[in-house]
Amino acid sequence: MAQYEPEPVTCVATQHVYAEGLRNCTWSSCREGCTGQITRCHQIFVNYSKTPFRHFKPNFDIEWDISNTRLLINAEGCGYPPTVNCSLFTQQYGYQSTGTPFPCYYSRVYPDTVVTRYSWDETLRQLILSIAIPNLLFATSIAILSYWYCPGCGRTCNKYMHHFPNEDDDDEDDVY
Numbered sequence: 215m216a217q218y219e220p221e222p223v224t225c226v227a228t229q230h231v232y233a234e235g236l237r238n239c240t241w242s243s244c245r246e247g248c249t250g251q252i253t254r255c256h257q258i259f260v261n262y263s264k265t266p267f268r269h270f271k272p273n274f275d276i277e278w279d280i281s282n283t284r285l286l287i288n289a290e291g292c293g294y295p296p297t298v299n300c301s302l303f304t305q306q307y308g309y310q311s312t313g314t315p316f317p318c319y320y321s322r323v324y325p326d327t328v329v330t331r332y333s334w335d336e337t338l339r340q341l342i343l344s345i346a347i348p349n350l351l352f353a354t355s356i357a358i359l360s361y362w363y364c365p366g367c368g369r370t371c372n373k374y375m376h377h378f379p380n381e382d383d384d385d386e387d388d389v390y
Contacts, residue, residue: 218329219321219322221268224276224317225262225315225316225317226262226315227260227285227308227313228259228261228282229258229282230256230307230309231258232256235253239254239255241291242292243287244286244298244303245300246295247292248294256304256308258285258307258308259284261283262279267316267317280328286330287300289327289329289337303330317330318330
């Protein structure tokens with residue numbers, strides 16, 4: 215786990231690069247869709263200070279702890295609409311916003327990783343759901359299939375089985 219700082223710190227965008235082509239887009243600050251090739255990308259670089267954003271004063275000369283590191287929209291750097299909108303992201307943090315302080319979260323394990331959105335509760339909720347739902351569906355389907363297949367599961371199972379007559383049964387009533 216990246217162990218992001220739970221309290222937002224102070225960030226300032228230093229550079230915004232728009233690039234095209236696979237060679238120029240080795241990474242992206244924001245991608246709509248996590249599985250496709252990156253052929254167009256916005257790369258935003260930031261400086262950040264470990265000073266909490268709520269203590270930041272605009273006229274205060276701040277010393278940056280990390281300079282020119284990558285800014286990502288979230289821990290993955292990608293997502294799907296409507297949660298992730300890269301046009302709004304680049305307008306808010308890139309282009310003319312360069313030099314404007316904003317809150318961000320840095321990773322205590324990987325200090326070069328900075329994100330704009332982070333919520334431990336949301337991350338934990340998504341992790342639990344991604345583990346619980348598939349396992350619950352798997353267990354339910356195994357239980358249903360076992361019940362249908364198992365010949366010894368009771369009388370309810372026997373009504374679905376075809377009963378073939380034995381040789382001892384009377385065939386007098388049968389008309390050929």
